[in-house]
Structure formats: structure tokens, C-alpha cells
Amino acid sequence: MNSATYTINDKHRQQVPQLDVPPRLLLGPGPSNAHPRVLQALGMRQIGHLDPQFISLMNEIQELLRYAWQTDNPLTIPVSGTGSAAMEASLANSVEPGDVVLIGVNGYFGERLVDMAGRYGADVRRIDKPWGEVFSLQELRTALAQHHPAVLALVHAETSTGACQPLTGVGDLCREFNCLLLVDSVTSLGGVPLFLDDWGIDIAYSGSQKCLSCPPGLSPLTFGPRAVEKLHRRQGQVPNWYLDLSLVSKYWGNERTYHHTAPINMNYGLREALRLVAEEGLAARWARHQANAQLLWDGLAGLGLECHVAPEYRLPSLTTVRVPAGVDAKAVARTLLTNYNIEIAGGLGQLAGRVWRIGLMGFNSRPENVLLLLAALQQTL
Numbered sequence: 001m002n003s004a005t006y007t008i009n010d011k012h013r014q015q016v017p018q019l020d021v022p023p024r025l026l027l028g029p030g031p032s033n034a035h036p037r038v039l040q041a042l043g044m045r046q047i048g049h050l051d052p053q054f055i056s057l058m059n060e061i062q063e064l065l066r067y068a069w070q071t072d073n074p075l076t077i078p079v080s081g082t083g084s085a086a087m088e089a090s091l092a093n094s095v096e097p098g099d100v101v102l103i104g105v106n107g108y109f110g111e112r113l114v115d116m117a118g119r120y121g122a123d124v125r126r127i128d129k130p131w132g133e134v135f136s137l138q139e140l141r142t143a144l145a146q147h148h149p150a151v152l153a154l155v156h157a158e159t160s161t162g163a164c165q166p167l168t169g170v171g172d173l174c175r176e177f178n179c180l181l182l183v184d185s186v187t188s189l190g191g192v193p194l195f196l197d198d199w200g201i202d203i204a205y206s207g208s209q210k211c212l213s214c215p216p217g218l219s220p221l222t223f224g225p226r227a228v229e230k231l232h233r234r235q236g237q238v239p240n241w242y243l244d245l246s247l248v249s250k251y252w253g254n255e256r257t258y259h260h261t262a263p264i265n266m267n268y269g270l271r272e273a274l275r276l277v278a279e280e281g282l283a284a285r286w287a288r289h290q291a292n293a294q295l296l297w298d299g300l301a302g303l304g305l306e307c308h309v310a311p312e313y314r315l316p317s318l319t320t321v322r323v324p325a326g327v328d329a330k331a332v333a334r335t336l337l338t339n340y341n342i343e344i345a346g347g348l349g350q351l352a353g354r355v356w357r358i359g360l361m362g363f364n365s366r367p368e369n370v371l372l373l374l375a376a377l378q379q380t381l
């Protein structure tokens with residue numbers, strides 16, 4: 001072919017400057033700032049995704065994830081993609097067309113579970129609660145008795161509302177009704193007490209960029225024995241090739257066969273993030289999140305601001321603050337960003353315009369960040 005016949009179009013050949021980003025403090029619903037050690041790990045040279053060194057790194061990630069989740073599940077892996085990818089994998093692999101899936105909807109992410117489960121052919125049933133409230137064991141029992149689902153899905157840490165769904169006793173209830181318990185732990189893993197095996201959670205997923213303080217791009221997923229059994233009993237194929245655990249687990253299991261190229265450097269980052277969790281220890285990490293949240297709540301009260309969620313169900317990793325009458329929520333968030341380099345977020349859905357959302361996740365859960373935000377908020381208001 002004679003290339004002289006064609007002329008290169010330079011229309012899109014833009015001269016963009018070298019990348020420079022402002023030093024934002026990310027105190028919204030995610031992402032949170034990555035720990036410096038995680039950023040350093042991300043920049044390390046690559047090795048191949050089937051290199052023996054990478055395979056031992058994969059084993060380390062799986063072990064450290066089991067620690068963070070307090071589970072012995074062999075099938076515990078990071079899915080390639082953000083939290084929604086593991087959310088999708090959890091449903092694609094556990095739901096067969098026609099399965100009744102009962103979903104607790106008390107926020108934005110419950111709605112997303114409804115949407116996704118429907119796309120995989122589930123017969124979706126929902127129980128609803130106002131945003132900011134949680135489900136009682138009795139309410140769950142009544143709903144299980146009414147719907148007899150194959151899967152009950154709950155959001156442990158509702159990032160849209162700041163409420164923490166109590167999970168003790170729910171696993172036993174699910175066994176009584178012979179259904180799987182699926183839990184969204186995106187904003188709880190590494191920040192909020194979570195005992196996967198003790199609580200009888202069969203399926204859980206999370207994300208790298210909330211309390212684990214790694215950039216977005218990987219999403220932990222775990223399937224317990226009862227969930228694996230349902231996966232093996234499936235009549236048809238998992239209707240999503242990329243997220244099919246029967247294929248992905250051959251790469252993360254003993255066979256190590258190629259499925260898709262693992263995001264090498266993201267796995268370096270996640271390994272470091274999980275190493276930080278193990279180094280600090282879960283008890284200390286959970287206590288730190290709780291203490292800094294308390295500092296924030298006390299400070300907000302001092303400014304005359306009110307939290308949306310009752311103290312006993314309040315998440316330490318995400319706080320919803322009511323916007324006082326006459327205050328423009330968006331303008332306040334904009335001023336915090338432009339004048340102080342602090343990112344917080346507004347409300348979604350039922351809480352749009354009514355709350356701000358403040359995240360204190362992982363590396364960002366530190367007293368100096370709380371005091372800086374409180375001072376900036378006071379100036380802005």
C-alpha cells in the first residue's frame with residue numbers, strides 16, 4: 001500500500017502539558033487518598049502475570065485479603081475492575097435465571113444491586129427502608145419467610161447514607177431459610193468491624209479505593225463453601241465471560257491458566273495496602289476509624305451541624321451531615337475544593353441537596369484531616 005496516498009490528520013494531535021494535579025485531600029465517599037507506600041509500590045517495574053514471582057505475590061494478596069475479611073474461604077481474589085466489577089461478579093456467578101433474590105434497599109447501592117440482579121435474570125424482590133435507616137433481624141426474618149429467596153443481598157456500609165447495617169445473626173437466619181447471604185463491604189473492609197466467617201456471610205465484595213487506601217482498579221471478592229456449591233450446581237454458563245469465576249479461579253487457583261492479563265501494578269498496590277492493614281492490625285485500625293469519626297462528630301456538633309444517621313448505626317468511614325436551612329450545599333463543597341483543596345460530596349437520591357457526605361477512610365482517617373476539615377468548614381459556613 002502506498003502510504004503517500006494518505007495524509008496524516010493532525011487535528012487531534014494536541015500539545016497537552018505534562019500532567020500536574022492539585023494536592024487534593026479526598027474526604028468524600030471515595031476514592032480516598034492512596035497511602036504513599038501504595039503509590040510507591042504502583043510505580044515499580046513490571047514482571048509477567050505468569051512469572052513465578054507474580055504468582056507468589058498473588059498468594060500473598062489472597063492470604064492478606066483473608067485476614068482483612070476474617071475468612072478462610074479459598075476462593076478469595078481481587079477482581080480486575082472497580083468495586084462495581086466485583087459487585088457484578090458476585091451476582092453473575094450466584095444468580096441463575098429465575099432465582100428469587102431479596103435485596104435490602106436503604107440507599108443508592110441497594111438500588112444498584114436491584115438493577116444488576118435483574119440483568120442476570122433474577123426474580124428480584126426488595127425490602128425498603130428510608131435512606132439512613134437499617135433493617136432489623138425481625139424485618140429480615142419476615143421478608144425471608146415471605147419471599148424464600150435463593151440469595152439475600154445487603155449493603156453493610158451504605159456509602160450513600162452513612163448507615164452501617166448490623167449483620168450479627170443474619171447469617172444464621174439465612175441458613176434457617178436455606179439462602180445465601182451476599183454482602184456489599186466496599187466501604188467497610190479495612191475500616192469497620194467485619195467477621196465474614198463468624199457472621200456466616202457467603203459472598204462478599206469490596207473495592208480498593210475506600211478504606212484500603214489504594215487507587216481504584218481492583219475489587220476484592222470472596223465466595224464461601226455454600227456459594228461455591230451453588231456455582232458448581234449451575235445449569236447454565238455464567239453469562240459474563242470476563243467475570244466468570246469458574247474461569248477466573250483457574251488463574252487464581254492451582255492451575256494458573258491464562259484468562260485475562262492481571263493488572264500487574266494495581267496488584268502491587270493492593271498488596272502494599274493489605275500489608276498496611278496487617279501491619280496495623282484490624283483491632284487498631286477499626287479503633288482508629290472509630291476515634292477519628294468521633295472527633296469529627298463532636299466537631300460537627302460544635303459547629304451546630306447535625307448528623308443524619310442515629311449514633312448507634314453511624315458508619316465510622318462515612319458520615320452524612322445535614323445541610324442547614326438556607327445553605328447552598330453545592331456552593332459549600334465547591335468552596336472547600338477551590339479554597340482548601342478538600343473534596344467532600346453532596347447527597348444522592350432521597351438525600352440529594354439534604355446532606356454532605358464526609359469520608360474518613362483508611363490512610364485519610366487521621367486527626368489532622370478532621371481538624372483541617374472542621375476549620376475549613378467553619379470558615380466556609
Ligand SMILES: *Cc1c(COP(=O)(O)O)cnc(C)c1O
Nearest residue numbers: 082083084109157159186187207
Ligand atoms: C463505591 C461503592 C461501590 C462501587 O464501587 P466502584 O469502585 O465505584 O465501582 C459499591 N458499593 C458501595 C457501598 C460503594 O461505596
